[in-house]
Amino acid sequence: MTLLDKDGVRLAVDGAVATVTLSNPAKRNVQSPALWRALTEAGRILPGDVRVVVLRAEGKSFSAGLDKQAFSPGGIDGELSFADLAHASDETLDEAIAGFQEAFVWWRRPDLISIAAVQGHAIGAGFQLALAADVRVCADDVQFAMRETSLGLVPDLTGTHPLVAILGYSRALEICATGRYVHASEAERTGLANLVVPAAELDGAVADLSAALLGAPRNAVVETKALLQGAVGHTYEEQCAAERAAQTRRLRDLAGIGE
Structure with missing residues (x-):
């Protein structure tokens, strides 16, 4: 069932699995404020029984990043130009960027597990969108790059936190400051990619992973995701306490004992 189809974004739901597709392959799925608003809307209208969200893209590239028209004097039609911002x-500027970031933050909601299926180029905003997902399954032709610094900008679409969490500070800095490509073998070796498969097998691998993620009871997965998300900000003792509290809720739920 298709719930949304506009501005280069399509949302379809099949039971507990939702699929968000970047649907502008002719322009290599370049991104714009309109696309970000559509992505934000997709997150807001997800049915409550969705457990897994797949983020994929049509064509040879996942996303070539921000639409280059944004850098022109007139900017993108109907949008504030960079000069205006x-x-x-x-x-006003802080509010505008926060609005853009909304398209990237909902993928990590505790009640969902998000999977980015990434092929070809994932550049700049495309890289950050892939990083917004919990898990990345990549085709063997994937090429990640963070090009913002070469344009005199910084990555501001929520990508810096997961990049450092995955790679560590030094490698994240080197990748961002040089803007170089990260290919499939390095992505898999460093943890940027959870799995790398031949391009022809990408959809099948994502479908298999989605099915596996649906195997465990929803509440157990939700509690586990929340524990893992909170681990970095906790001391060892605080995390132990969080585990005890979560397990108490699970045991009582399984026993049918209410709060």
Whole structure:
């Protein structure tokens, strides 16, 4: 069932699995504020029984990043140009970027597990969108690159936190500062990719992983995801306490004992 199809984004739901597709292959799924608004809307209208969200893209490239028209004097039609944003107040500029970031944050909701199926180029905003997902399954032709610094900008679409969490500070800095390509073998070796498969097998691998993720009871997966997300910010003792609290809730739930 298709729930959304606009601005280069299509959302379809099949039972507990939702699929968000970047659907502008002719332009290599370049990104724009309109696309980000559509992605945000997709997150807001997900049915409550969805447990797994797959993020995929049509064509040879996952996403070539921000639409280059954004860098032109007139910007993207109907949107504030970079020049407009630069001359706006701090509050207006902060609000605008926060609005853009909304498209990237909902993928990590505790009640969902998100899988990015990534093929070809995932550049800049495309790289950050792939990083927004919990898990990345990549085709063997994948090429990640963070090109913002070469444009005089910084990665501001929520990508820096997961990049450092996955790679560590030094490698994340080197990748961002040089803008170099990270190919499939390095992505798999360093943990950027959970799995690398031949391009022809990408959809099948994602379907298999989705089915496996649905195997465990939902509440157990939700609690486990929340524990893992909180682990980095906790001391060892705090994490032990969080585990005890979560297990108490699970045991009582399994025994049919209410709060």
